[in-house]
Amino acid sequence: MPAEPIARSPSGPDAVLRRLSGYAPLAPDEEALLRRITARPVPVPARTELVRDGEAMPRPQVLVEGWACRQRLLADGRRQIVVVLLPGDLIGLGQRRRPLPFGSVATLTSAQVCEAGPLRDCAAWGDGPPGREAGDGTGQPGTGLAAALWQARETEELWLVNQVVRLGRQTAYERVAHFLLELRERLAAVGRVQDERFSFPITQEVLADALGLSVVHMNRTMQQLRRDGLIEQRATAITLRDVPALISIADYAGARRL
Protein backbone atom coordinates (compact mmCIF):
# COMPACT_ATOMS: atom_id res chain seq x y z
CA MET A 1 0.00 0.00 0.00
CA PRO A 2 2.26 2.80 -1.21
CA ALA A 3 -0.09 5.25 0.45
CA GLU A 4 -0.63 7.46 -2.58
CA PRO A 5 -1.39 6.95 -6.22
CA ILE A 6 1.80 8.10 -7.87
CA ALA A 7 0.12 10.47 -10.25
CA ARG A 8 -1.52 12.74 -7.70
CA SER A 9 0.31 14.55 -4.99
CA PRO A 10 4.03 15.32 -5.00
CA SER A 11 6.29 12.32 -5.24
CA GLY A 12 8.20 11.08 -2.23
CA PRO A 13 11.65 12.50 -2.83
CA ASP A 14 10.02 15.82 -3.45
CA ALA A 15 8.68 15.83 0.10
CA VAL A 16 12.15 15.95 1.59
CA LEU A 17 13.17 18.86 -0.57
CA ARG A 18 9.96 20.72 0.13
CA ARG A 19 10.24 20.34 3.82
CA LEU A 20 13.83 21.42 4.21
CA SER A 21 13.64 24.29 1.77
CA GLY A 22 10.64 25.50 3.72
CA TYR A 23 12.98 26.25 6.61
CA ALA A 24 15.78 27.98 4.76
CA PRO A 25 16.66 28.62 1.13
CA LEU A 26 18.95 25.93 -0.21
CA ALA A 27 21.87 26.41 -2.54
CA PRO A 28 21.69 24.59 -5.88
CA ASP A 29 24.34 22.09 -4.90
CA GLU A 30 22.53 21.42 -1.64
CA GLU A 31 19.36 20.68 -3.55
CA ALA A 32 21.40 18.43 -5.77
CA LEU A 33 22.72 16.60 -2.73
CA LEU A 34 19.20 16.00 -1.47
CA ARG A 35 18.07 14.80 -4.87
CA ARG A 36 20.98 12.43 -5.00
CA ILE A 37 20.19 11.09 -1.55
CA THR A 38 16.54 10.53 -2.34
CA ALA A 39 17.12 9.20 -5.85
CA ARG A 40 16.71 5.52 -5.04
CA PRO A 41 14.17 4.99 -2.26
CA VAL A 42 14.13 1.55 -0.71
CA PRO A 43 10.67 0.04 -0.17
CA VAL A 44 10.03 -1.14 3.37
CA PRO A 45 6.99 -3.10 4.55
CA ALA A 46 4.79 -1.95 7.40
CA ARG A 47 5.88 -2.76 10.93
CA THR A 48 9.56 -2.78 10.12
CA GLU A 49 11.99 -1.54 12.69
CA LEU A 50 14.22 1.15 11.21
CA VAL A 51 16.12 2.02 14.38
CA ARG A 52 16.46 -0.20 17.42
CA ASP A 53 15.85 1.28 20.85
CA GLY A 54 19.06 2.36 22.48
CA GLU A 55 21.08 2.32 19.30
CA ALA A 56 23.93 4.76 19.85
CA MET A 57 24.70 5.80 16.31
CA PRO A 58 21.69 5.01 14.17
CA ARG A 59 22.01 5.22 10.41
CA PRO A 60 20.64 8.56 9.27
CA GLN A 61 17.68 8.02 7.00
CA VAL A 62 14.97 9.94 5.28
CA LEU A 63 11.35 8.88 5.02
CA VAL A 64 10.18 9.70 1.55
CA GLU A 65 6.90 7.82 1.51
CA GLY A 66 4.55 6.27 4.06
CA TRP A 67 4.19 6.84 7.78
CA ALA A 68 6.43 5.73 10.65
CA CYS A 69 6.85 6.48 14.33
CA ARG A 70 9.18 6.66 17.25
CA GLN A 71 7.82 4.47 20.00
CA ARG A 72 8.74 3.00 23.33
CA LEU A 73 7.53 -0.31 24.66
CA LEU A 74 6.99 -0.99 28.34
CA ALA A 75 7.89 -4.33 29.84
CA ASP A 76 4.27 -5.47 30.07
CA GLY A 77 3.54 -4.72 26.43
CA ARG A 78 2.07 -1.26 26.69
CA ARG A 79 3.21 0.91 23.81
CA GLN A 80 3.54 4.64 23.58
CA ILE A 81 4.09 6.26 20.23
CA VAL A 82 6.25 9.27 20.92
CA VAL A 83 5.96 10.99 17.59
CA VAL A 84 4.54 10.10 14.21
CA LEU A 85 6.88 10.49 11.24
CA LEU A 86 5.58 11.61 7.86
CA PRO A 87 7.03 11.79 4.37
CA GLY A 88 9.93 14.20 4.32
CA ASP A 89 10.90 13.54 7.92
CA LEU A 90 14.40 12.69 9.03
CA ILE A 91 15.28 9.64 11.08
CA GLY A 92 18.27 8.91 13.23
CA LEU A 93 20.07 12.20 12.89
CA GLY A 94 20.81 12.22 16.59
CA GLN A 95 24.20 11.01 17.73
CA ARG A 96 24.92 9.76 21.18
CA ARG A 97 28.03 8.28 22.57
CA ARG A 98 26.11 6.06 24.91
CA PRO A 99 23.02 4.00 24.17
CA LEU A 100 20.01 5.89 25.50
CA PRO A 101 16.41 4.72 25.53
CA PHE A 102 15.10 7.11 22.93
CA GLY A 103 12.75 4.48 21.65
CA SER A 104 12.75 2.52 18.44
CA VAL A 105 11.66 3.79 15.06
CA ALA A 106 9.28 1.62 13.06
CA THR A 107 7.16 1.96 9.97
CA LEU A 108 3.41 2.17 10.45
CA THR A 109 2.55 1.61 6.80
CA SER A 110 4.57 0.30 3.92
CA ALA A 111 7.07 3.00 3.23
CA GLN A 112 10.04 4.15 1.21
CA VAL A 113 13.25 5.11 2.90
CA CYS A 114 16.63 6.48 1.84
CA GLU A 115 19.98 6.39 3.50
CA ALA A 116 21.06 9.90 4.40
CA GLY A 117 24.52 9.53 5.87
CA PRO A 118 25.86 12.75 4.37
CA LEU A 119 23.32 14.76 6.32
CA ARG A 120 24.80 13.84 9.65
CA ASP A 121 27.97 15.84 9.43
CA CYS A 122 25.99 18.66 8.01
CA ALA A 123 23.54 18.60 10.88
CA ALA A 124 26.22 18.26 13.49
CA TRP A 125 28.49 21.00 12.35
CA GLY A 126 26.75 23.44 10.16
CA ASP A 127 28.80 22.41 7.19
CA GLY A 128 27.46 23.29 3.84
CA PRO A 129 28.50 25.64 1.11
CA PRO A 130 27.16 28.96 2.36
CA GLY A 131 29.92 28.85 4.90
CA ARG A 132 29.44 29.21 8.58
CA GLU A 133 28.43 32.57 9.82
CA ALA A 134 29.32 32.01 13.40
CA GLY A 135 30.42 34.87 15.51
CA ASP A 136 27.82 37.24 14.23
CA GLY A 137 26.49 37.24 17.74
CA THR A 138 23.09 35.96 16.82
CA GLY A 139 24.16 32.38 16.58
CA GLN A 140 21.48 32.05 13.97
CA PRO A 141 22.42 29.84 11.07
CA GLY A 142 21.59 32.08 8.18
CA THR A 143 20.75 29.99 5.19
CA GLY A 144 21.45 26.70 3.64
CA LEU A 145 21.07 23.07 4.47
CA ALA A 146 22.66 23.34 7.88
CA ALA A 147 20.17 25.99 8.90
CA ALA A 148 17.29 23.93 7.55
CA LEU A 149 18.42 20.85 9.43
CA TRP A 150 18.77 22.85 12.61
CA GLN A 151 15.29 24.20 12.14
CA ALA A 152 13.96 20.72 11.44
CA ARG A 153 15.38 19.59 14.72
CA GLU A 154 13.78 22.49 16.57
CA THR A 155 10.48 21.63 14.95
CA GLU A 156 10.74 18.03 16.06
CA GLU A 157 11.18 19.27 19.58
CA LEU A 158 8.02 21.31 19.16
CA TRP A 159 6.13 18.16 18.23
CA LEU A 160 7.33 16.59 21.43
CA VAL A 161 6.16 19.53 23.48
CA ASN A 162 2.78 19.36 21.78
CA GLN A 163 2.58 15.68 22.55
CA VAL A 164 3.35 16.29 26.21
CA VAL A 165 0.62 18.89 26.50
CA ARG A 166 -1.91 16.70 24.73
CA LEU A 167 -1.21 13.71 26.92
CA GLY A 168 -0.87 15.63 30.13
CA ARG A 169 -3.70 18.10 30.10
CA GLN A 170 -6.19 17.40 27.34
CA THR A 171 -9.22 15.15 27.11
CA ALA A 172 -9.48 12.44 24.50
CA TYR A 173 -11.65 14.66 22.34
CA GLU A 174 -9.22 17.55 22.52
CA ARG A 175 -6.25 15.31 21.94
CA VAL A 176 -7.55 13.97 18.68
CA ALA A 177 -8.47 17.42 17.45
CA HIS A 178 -5.05 18.74 18.34
CA PHE A 179 -3.27 15.81 16.78
CA LEU A 180 -5.21 16.07 13.54
CA LEU A 181 -4.38 19.75 13.29
CA GLU A 182 -0.73 19.03 13.78
CA LEU A 183 -0.81 16.37 11.09
CA ARG A 184 -2.58 18.77 8.78
CA GLU A 185 0.05 21.42 9.29
CA ARG A 186 2.92 19.04 8.79
CA LEU A 187 1.45 17.41 5.73
CA ALA A 188 0.61 20.78 4.26
CA ALA A 189 4.29 21.68 4.52
CA VAL A 190 5.05 18.91 2.05
CA GLY A 191 2.09 19.66 -0.18
CA ARG A 192 -0.10 16.77 0.84
CA VAL A 193 -3.21 18.54 2.00
CA GLN A 194 -5.91 19.56 -0.45
CA ASP A 195 -9.11 21.16 0.70
CA GLU A 196 -8.39 20.17 4.29
CA ARG A 197 -8.23 16.57 3.16
CA PHE A 198 -5.27 14.26 3.53
CA SER A 199 -4.26 10.63 3.56
CA PHE A 200 -4.75 8.96 6.91
CA PRO A 201 -3.41 5.43 6.66
CA ILE A 202 -3.24 4.37 10.30
CA THR A 203 -5.53 2.18 12.36
CA GLN A 204 -7.33 3.29 15.48
CA GLU A 205 -5.01 1.09 17.47
CA VAL A 206 -2.02 3.11 16.32
CA LEU A 207 -3.88 6.31 16.98
CA ALA A 208 -4.71 5.08 20.46
CA ASP A 209 -1.08 4.28 21.18
CA ALA A 210 -0.08 7.73 19.99
CA LEU A 211 -2.65 9.56 22.08
CA GLY A 212 -2.44 7.45 25.22
CA LEU A 213 -5.93 5.97 24.95
CA SER A 214 -7.51 2.56 24.63
CA VAL A 215 -8.69 1.44 21.21
CA VAL A 216 -12.28 1.38 22.36
CA HIS A 217 -12.25 4.88 23.68
CA MET A 218 -10.37 6.03 20.61
CA ASN A 219 -13.14 4.64 18.48
CA ARG A 220 -15.85 6.36 20.46
CA THR A 221 -14.01 9.63 20.35
CA MET A 222 -13.66 9.49 16.58
CA GLN A 223 -17.36 8.77 16.29
CA GLN A 224 -18.10 11.80 18.39
CA LEU A 225 -15.96 14.00 16.19
CA ARG A 226 -17.76 12.66 13.15
CA ARG A 227 -21.18 13.17 14.67
CA ASP A 228 -20.22 16.72 15.53
CA GLY A 229 -19.40 17.30 11.89
CA LEU A 230 -15.77 18.12 12.58
CA ILE A 231 -14.17 15.38 10.55
CA GLU A 232 -15.11 13.00 7.80
CA GLN A 233 -13.32 9.76 7.17
CA ARG A 234 -13.49 7.66 4.04
CA ALA A 235 -11.26 4.72 3.37
CA THR A 236 -7.75 5.88 4.24
CA ALA A 237 -8.31 9.61 3.91
CA ILE A 238 -9.66 12.16 6.31
CA THR A 239 -11.22 15.59 5.82
CA LEU A 240 -11.25 18.30 8.46
CA ARG A 241 -14.74 19.73 8.03
CA ASP A 242 -14.39 22.65 10.41
CA VAL A 243 -10.84 23.71 11.07
CA PRO A 244 -11.66 26.82 13.13
CA ALA A 245 -13.82 24.75 15.46
CA LEU A 246 -11.08 22.16 15.78
CA ILE A 247 -8.55 24.86 16.57
CA SER A 248 -10.79 26.24 19.25
CA ILE A 249 -11.48 22.85 20.77
CA ALA A 250 -7.84 21.84 20.81
CA ASP A 251 -6.52 25.26 21.84
CA TYR A 252 -4.18 24.76 18.94
CA ALA A 253 -1.26 27.11 18.45
CA GLY A 254 0.50 26.01 15.32
CA ALA A 255 3.43 27.60 13.60
CA ARG A 256 1.41 30.71 12.88
CA ARG A 257 -0.30 32.58 15.68
CA LEU A 258 0.81 32.51 19.24
Add this chain to the structure above:
Amino acid sequence: MPAEPIARSPSGPDAVLRRLSGYAPLAPDEEALLRRITARPVPVPARTELVRDGEAMPRPQVLVEGWACRQRLLADGRRQIVVVLLPGDLIGLGQRRRPLPFGSVATLTSAQVCEAGPLRDCAAWGDGPPGREAGDGTGQPGTGLAAALWQARETEELWLVNQVVRLGRQTAYERVAHFLLELRERLAAVGRVQDERFSFPITQEVLADALGLSVVHMNRTMQQLRRDGLIEQRATAITLRDVPALISIADYAGARRL
Protein backbone atom coordinates in the same frame (compact mmCIF):
# COMPACT_ATOMS: atom_id res chain seq x y z
CA MET B 1 14.53 29.99 49.90
CA PRO B 2 17.89 29.44 48.17
CA ALA B 3 17.15 25.74 48.11
CA GLU B 4 20.43 24.60 49.68
CA PRO B 5 22.54 25.62 52.62
CA ILE B 6 25.60 26.98 50.94
CA ALA B 7 28.04 24.97 52.93
CA ARG B 8 26.80 21.52 51.96
CA SER B 9 26.58 20.26 48.42
CA PRO B 10 28.50 21.68 45.47
CA SER B 11 27.95 25.35 44.80
CA GLY B 12 25.78 26.50 41.92
CA PRO B 13 28.35 27.44 39.32
CA ASP B 14 29.97 24.11 39.93
CA ALA B 15 26.82 22.35 38.79
CA VAL B 16 27.15 23.71 35.26
CA LEU B 17 30.72 22.62 34.97
CA ARG B 18 29.98 19.21 36.40
CA ARG B 19 27.14 18.59 34.09
CA LEU B 20 28.83 19.57 30.87
CA SER B 21 32.13 17.92 31.64
CA GLY B 22 30.16 14.77 32.34
CA TYR B 23 29.36 14.61 28.64
CA ALA B 24 32.77 15.34 27.17
CA PRO B 25 36.15 16.36 28.52
CA LEU B 26 36.57 20.12 28.40
CA ALA B 27 39.69 22.02 27.50
CA PRO B 28 41.10 24.31 30.18
CA ASP B 29 40.04 27.45 28.36
CA GLU B 30 36.54 26.03 27.94
CA GLU B 31 36.34 25.44 31.64
CA ALA B 32 37.54 28.97 32.13
CA LEU B 33 34.79 30.25 29.85
CA LEU B 34 32.17 28.42 31.87
CA ARG B 35 33.58 29.74 35.11
CA ARG B 36 33.53 33.22 33.73
CA ILE B 37 29.93 32.84 32.62
CA THR B 38 28.79 31.51 35.97
CA ALA B 39 30.90 33.88 38.05
CA ARG B 40 28.14 36.33 38.94
CA PRO B 41 24.82 34.53 39.29
CA VAL B 42 21.76 36.76 39.40
CA PRO B 43 19.20 35.90 42.09
CA VAL B 44 15.67 35.44 40.78
CA PRO B 45 12.55 34.97 42.89
CA ALA B 46 10.20 32.04 42.47
CA ARG B 47 7.55 32.24 39.76
CA THR B 48 9.56 34.50 37.53
CA GLU B 49 9.28 34.12 33.81
CA LEU B 50 12.71 33.66 32.26
CA VAL B 51 11.57 33.09 28.69
CA ARG B 52 8.23 34.13 27.27
CA ASP B 53 6.26 31.63 25.21
CA GLY B 54 6.88 32.07 21.52
CA GLU B 55 10.00 34.14 21.96
CA ALA B 56 12.02 33.60 18.81
CA MET B 57 15.52 34.23 20.06
CA PRO B 58 15.51 33.84 23.82
CA ARG B 59 18.53 34.95 25.76
CA PRO B 60 20.69 31.92 26.50
CA GLN B 61 20.92 31.38 30.23
CA VAL B 62 22.20 28.90 32.72
CA LEU B 63 20.41 27.83 35.85
CA VAL B 64 22.99 27.55 38.59
CA GLU B 65 20.72 27.24 41.61
CA GLY B 66 17.07 26.43 42.26
CA TRP B 67 14.46 24.72 40.11
CA ALA B 68 12.61 25.97 37.06
CA CYS B 69 10.45 24.54 34.29
CA ARG B 70 9.27 24.82 30.76
CA GLN B 71 5.51 24.99 30.74
CA ARG B 72 2.59 25.67 28.50
CA LEU B 73 -0.68 27.22 29.58
CA LEU B 74 -3.99 26.39 27.95
CA ALA B 75 -6.58 29.07 27.34
CA ASP B 76 -8.77 27.90 30.23
CA GLY B 77 -5.95 27.99 32.75
CA ARG B 78 -4.82 24.39 32.68
CA ARG B 79 -1.06 24.16 32.94
CA GLN B 80 1.29 21.47 31.72
CA ILE B 81 4.86 21.47 32.87
CA VAL B 82 6.82 20.10 29.97
CA VAL B 83 10.13 19.57 31.69
CA VAL B 84 11.62 20.47 35.02
CA LEU B 85 14.93 22.31 34.97
CA LEU B 86 17.56 21.71 37.64
CA PRO B 87 20.82 23.38 38.63
CA GLY B 88 23.29 23.09 35.80
CA ASP B 89 20.63 23.08 33.09
CA LEU B 90 20.69 25.33 30.07
CA ILE B 91 17.84 27.61 29.08
CA GLY B 92 17.01 29.20 25.77
CA LEU B 93 19.75 27.68 23.69
CA GLY B 94 17.30 26.99 20.89
CA GLN B 95 17.10 29.45 18.06
CA ARG B 96 14.15 29.83 15.78
CA ARG B 97 13.50 32.31 13.09
CA ARG B 98 9.79 32.31 13.76
CA PRO B 99 8.01 32.44 17.10
CA LEU B 100 6.91 28.92 17.97
CA PRO B 101 4.86 27.88 20.98
CA PHE B 102 7.59 26.05 22.81
CA GLY B 103 6.19 27.19 26.10
CA SER B 104 7.51 29.66 28.59
CA VAL B 105 10.30 29.07 31.09
CA ALA B 106 9.68 30.05 34.68
CA THR B 107 11.35 29.52 38.02
CA LEU B 108 9.64 27.17 40.45
CA THR B 109 11.72 28.20 43.46
CA SER B 110 13.91 31.17 44.06
CA ALA B 111 16.90 30.61 41.84
CA GLN B 112 20.16 31.93 40.51
CA VAL B 113 20.67 32.43 36.83
CA CYS B 114 23.52 33.52 34.57
CA GLU B 115 23.54 34.94 31.11
CA ALA B 116 25.20 32.52 28.74
CA GLY B 117 25.24 34.26 25.38
CA PRO B 118 28.64 32.90 24.37
CA LEU B 119 27.31 29.37 24.50
CA ARG B 120 24.90 29.93 21.67
CA ASP B 121 27.40 30.14 18.86
CA CYS B 122 29.20 27.27 20.36
CA ALA B 123 26.09 25.14 20.46
CA ALA B 124 25.01 26.08 17.00
CA TRP B 125 28.24 25.53 15.20
CA GLY B 126 30.54 23.35 17.12
CA ASP B 127 32.93 26.18 17.65
CA GLY B 128 35.32 25.78 20.45
CA PRO B 129 39.06 25.33 20.63
CA PRO B 130 39.46 21.65 19.86
CA GLY B 131 38.53 22.47 16.30
CA ARG B 132 35.85 20.78 14.34
CA GLU B 133 36.43 17.26 13.35
CA ALA B 134 33.81 17.10 10.68
CA GLY B 135 34.22 14.82 7.78
CA ASP B 136 35.53 11.92 9.78
CA GLY B 137 32.43 10.11 8.65
CA THR B 138 31.09 9.52 12.11
CA GLY B 139 29.68 12.96 12.51
CA GLN B 140 30.39 12.50 16.17
CA PRO B 141 31.62 15.59 17.90
CA GLY B 142 34.75 14.33 19.56
CA THR B 143 35.50 16.37 22.61
CA GLY B 144 35.08 19.77 24.02
CA LEU B 145 32.34 22.16 24.86
CA ALA B 146 30.58 21.82 21.53
CA ALA B 147 30.29 18.10 22.00
CA ALA B 148 29.05 18.53 25.54
CA LEU B 149 26.42 21.02 24.48
CA TRP B 150 25.28 18.70 21.73
CA GLN B 151 25.01 15.88 24.20
CA ALA B 152 23.13 18.09 26.63
CA ARG B 153 20.61 18.79 23.92
CA GLU B 154 20.20 15.11 23.15
CA THR B 155 19.65 14.45 26.82
CA GLU B 156 16.98 17.10 27.01
CA GLU B 157 15.20 15.32 24.20
CA LEU B 158 15.40 12.13 26.20
CA TRP B 159 13.64 13.83 29.10
CA LEU B 160 10.87 14.81 26.72
CA VAL B 161 10.50 11.25 25.50
CA ASN B 162 10.36 10.04 29.08
CA GLN B 163 7.70 12.60 29.84
CA VAL B 164 5.61 11.46 26.89
CA VAL B 165 5.76 7.85 27.97
CA ARG B 166 4.90 8.70 31.56
CA LEU B 167 1.91 10.79 30.59
CA GLY B 168 0.71 8.52 27.85
CA ARG B 169 0.99 5.05 29.26
CA GLN B 170 1.70 5.03 32.96
CA THR B 171 -0.54 5.20 36.00
CA ALA B 172 -0.17 7.96 38.56
CA TYR B 173 1.79 5.66 40.83
CA GLU B 174 4.18 4.68 38.06
CA ARG B 175 4.53 8.24 36.86
CA VAL B 176 5.72 9.52 40.19
CA ALA B 177 8.17 6.67 40.61
CA HIS B 178 9.56 7.24 37.13
CA PHE B 179 9.80 10.98 37.61
CA LEU B 180 11.60 10.66 40.92
CA LEU B 181 14.12 8.30 39.39
CA GLU B 182 14.78 10.71 36.59
CA LEU B 183 15.30 13.54 39.05
CA ARG B 184 17.62 11.36 41.06
CA GLU B 185 19.72 10.57 38.02
CA ARG B 186 19.89 14.16 36.88
CA LEU B 187 20.71 15.53 40.30
CA ALA B 188 23.32 12.85 40.82
CA ALA B 189 25.04 14.07 37.67
CA VAL B 190 25.66 17.39 39.42
CA GLY B 191 26.57 15.84 42.73
CA ARG B 192 23.40 16.59 44.58
CA VAL B 193 22.30 13.18 45.69
CA GLN B 194 23.64 11.62 48.86
CA ASP B 195 22.41 8.27 50.07
CA GLU B 196 19.48 8.41 47.66
CA ARG B 197 18.42 11.64 49.28
CA PHE B 198 18.02 14.97 47.53
CA SER B 199 16.40 18.35 47.83
CA PHE B 200 12.81 18.43 46.65
CA PRO B 201 11.59 22.00 46.84
CA ILE B 202 8.37 21.86 44.83
CA THR B 203 4.76 21.73 45.95
CA GLN B 204 2.36 18.96 45.07
CA GLU B 205 0.57 21.38 42.80
CA VAL B 206 3.68 21.76 40.67
CA LEU B 207 4.21 18.04 40.72
CA ALA B 208 0.64 17.54 39.59
CA ASP B 209 1.08 19.93 36.70
CA ALA B 210 4.24 18.12 35.68
CA LEU B 211 2.68 14.66 35.79
CA GLY B 212 -0.71 15.52 34.36
CA LEU B 213 -2.68 14.84 37.53
CA SER B 214 -4.93 16.76 39.90
CA VAL B 215 -3.46 17.99 43.16
CA VAL B 216 -5.74 15.74 45.15
CA HIS B 217 -4.77 12.61 43.30
CA MET B 218 -1.14 13.63 43.41
CA ASN B 219 -1.40 13.84 47.19
CA ARG B 220 -2.99 10.42 47.50
CA THR B 221 -0.40 8.90 45.24
CA MET B 222 2.45 10.30 47.30
CA GLN B 223 0.84 8.93 50.42
CA GLN B 224 0.66 5.54 48.82
CA LEU B 225 4.34 5.63 47.92
CA ARG B 226 5.15 6.58 51.48
CA ARG B 227 2.98 3.87 52.95
CA ASP B 228 4.67 1.35 50.68
CA GLY B 229 8.01 2.42 52.10
CA LEU B 230 9.34 3.55 48.75
CA ILE B 231 9.97 7.17 49.59
CA GLU B 232 10.37 9.32 52.64
CA GLN B 233 9.75 13.03 52.63
CA ARG B 234 10.88 15.50 55.26
CA ALA B 235 10.62 19.24 54.85
CA THR B 236 11.96 19.97 51.40
CA ALA B 237 14.03 16.84 50.92
CA ILE B 238 13.12 13.39 49.74
CA THR B 239 14.75 9.99 50.18
CA LEU B 240 14.26 7.09 47.82
CA ARG B 241 14.01 4.18 50.24
CA ASP B 242 13.97 1.38 47.71
CA VAL B 243 15.43 2.29 44.36
CA PRO B 244 15.27 -1.19 42.82
CA ALA B 245 11.58 -1.43 43.63
CA LEU B 246 10.98 2.01 42.16
CA ILE B 247 12.85 1.05 39.01
CA SER B 248 10.75 -2.05 38.67
CA ILE B 249 7.50 -0.21 39.25
CA ALA B 250 8.33 2.55 36.82
CA ASP B 251 9.94 0.31 34.22
CA TYR B 252 12.74 2.82 34.37
CA ALA B 253 15.51 2.71 31.80
CA GLY B 254 17.91 5.45 32.69
CA ALA B 255 21.18 6.32 31.07
CA ARG B 256 22.65 2.99 32.06
CA ARG B 257 21.02 -0.27 31.15
CA LEU B 258 19.02 -1.13 28.08
Add this chain to the structure above:
DNA sequence: CGCGGTCTTGAGGTTCCTCAAACCTGGTGG
Protein backbone atom coordinates in the same frame (compact mmCIF):
# COMPACT_ATOMS: atom_id res chain seq x y z
C1' DC C 1 -2.79 35.55 67.08
C1' DG C 2 -4.33 35.39 62.74
C1' DC C 3 -3.27 34.53 57.92
C1' DG C 4 -1.99 32.56 53.40
C1' DG C 5 -0.22 28.72 51.46
C1' DT C 6 0.10 23.85 51.45
C1' DC C 7 -1.34 19.37 52.60
C1' DT C 8 -4.99 16.16 53.71
C1' DT C 9 -9.56 13.99 53.81
C1' DG C 10 -14.32 12.86 52.29
C1' DA C 11 -17.99 12.22 48.92
C1' DG C 12 -19.80 11.93 44.58
C1' DG C 13 -19.22 12.24 39.60
C1' DT C 14 -16.81 11.68 35.02
C1' DT C 15 -13.67 9.92 32.03
C1' DC C 16 -11.59 6.33 30.50
C1' DC C 17 -10.49 1.26 30.79
C1' DT C 18 -11.24 -3.83 30.33
C1' DC C 19 -13.55 -7.66 28.75
C1' DA C 20 -16.32 -9.69 25.46
C1' DA C 21 -18.79 -10.20 21.47
C1' DA C 22 -20.66 -8.85 17.04
C1' DC C 23 -19.90 -6.87 12.68
C1' DC C 24 -17.81 -5.42 8.52
C1' DT C 25 -14.44 -5.59 4.83
C1' DG C 26 -11.13 -7.27 1.67
C1' DG C 27 -8.56 -11.10 0.39
C1' DT C 28 -7.88 -16.23 -0.30
C1' DG C 29 -8.66 -20.79 -1.42
C1' DG C 30 -11.85 -24.47 -2.45
Add this chain to the structure above:
DNA sequence: CCACCAGGTTTGAGGAACCTCAAGACCGCG
Protein backbone atom coordinates in the same frame (compact mmCIF):
# COMPACT_ATOMS: atom_id res chain seq x y z
C1' DC D 1 -19.10 -18.06 -6.52
C1' DC D 2 -19.01 -18.71 -1.99
C1' DA D 3 -17.09 -20.04 2.56
C1' DC D 4 -13.82 -18.67 5.28
C1' DC D 5 -10.40 -15.91 7.63
C1' DA D 6 -7.71 -12.00 9.51
C1' DG D 7 -7.62 -7.48 10.69
C1' DG D 8 -10.07 -3.64 11.80
C1' DT D 9 -14.19 -1.29 13.62
C1' DT D 10 -18.19 -0.99 16.48
C1' DT D 11 -21.22 -1.93 20.53
C1' DG D 12 -22.51 -3.08 25.31
C1' DA D 13 -21.78 -3.54 30.23
C1' DG D 14 -19.35 -3.12 34.35
C1' DG D 15 -15.32 -1.41 36.84
C1' DA D 16 -11.12 1.30 37.95
C1' DA D 17 -8.63 5.47 37.87
C1' DC D 18 -8.89 9.88 38.26
C1' DC D 19 -11.40 14.44 38.81
C1' DT D 20 -14.07 18.20 41.13
C1' DC D 21 -15.90 20.39 44.95
C1' DA D 22 -15.61 21.41 49.57
C1' DA D 23 -13.95 21.55 54.00
C1' DG D 24 -10.72 20.86 57.62
C1' DA D 25 -5.79 20.46 59.44
C1' DC D 26 -1.20 21.93 59.53
C1' DC D 27 2.57 25.27 59.46
C1' DG D 28 5.65 28.96 58.90
C1' DC D 29 5.43 33.86 59.19
C1' DG D 30 4.27 38.60 60.06
